[in-house]
């Protein structure tokens with residue numbers, strides 16, 4: 440089968456390898472499709488540390504169980520599934536304090552840039568019939584939005600600014616509207632992405648380079664600023680800008696992943712006297728079952744703007760790198 444293996448920084452190779460045999464407690468998944476995540480580029484470039492190379496990348500995928508290993512009991516051949524490619528240890532302090540997504544000993548399995556993948560059944564989640572394959576492939580990125588909205592404690596009627604209208608930004612907008620937030624205001628320089636943000640339910644989409652963003656947001660929120668800023672661009676400029684958009688007593692949640700060595704500056708005086716809350720929100724958390732329930736209601740698959748065969752993964756990564764479209768799907 441065809442798979443794309445990362446051997447080291449910048450060393451992603453197309454390889455012909457045997458279909459893996461599922462070991463004890465594992466299942467073999469025939470992949471229906473895998474979406475490109477910005478984190479894949481960061482991993483390839485060495486900007487996001489990952490253990491266990493060589494590794495097949497791709498963590499946003501879904502498929503059908505083709506074979507089960509000895510002792511696999513929860514899943515059967517023919518069932519549709521999506522997966523967490525990282526398995527937690529269940530024993531470390533983080534796992535035992537109910538935060539398994541922060542597991543200190545997380546093991547990352549091969550991913551979805553292949554025709555098949557074998558992994559432990561505890562990494563798999565059943566996909567019900569009303570969920571399409573493309574929706575199921577969105578489980579991981581959409582769970583990132585669920586995790587971040589949970590962290591922000593967004594209440595119905597809360598005003599929210601989403602800074603950055605990429606895939607996660609758009610998924611946040613769709614989820615926020617579903618959760619009853621409003622107004623939902625998106626800040627995004629690209630006209631194409633702003634119009635998509637409006638399609639996803641944003642009340643207002645602003646170009647931060649063409650307006651006084653903080654002023655416009657205050658005008659939309661009784662002069663106060665928003666209850667919650669969800670920062671999904673992950674740049675220092677947008678993180679620093681978020682402090683000017685939030686109201687007293689509000690919260691800023693950083694979802695976009697900044698470069699590891701970057702530093703931002705803000706006024707701790709304003710944080711204290713404004714009684715602000717700053718959150719970091721990493722990854723999909725432990726929200727797959729609830730996210731899968733939400734998929735057909737929120738239709739996150741609307742983020743897919745490009746679909747390419749798996750053999751064209753390098754071209755697909757190139758689209759992502761050049762910020763063309765929103766989300767790219769590769770299909771074996």
Ligand SMILES: [Zn+2]
Nearest residue numbers: 476477478498
């Ligand atoms: Zn991702």
Ligand SMILES: [Zn+2]
Nearest residue numbers: 528531534542
């Ligand atoms: Zn652990």
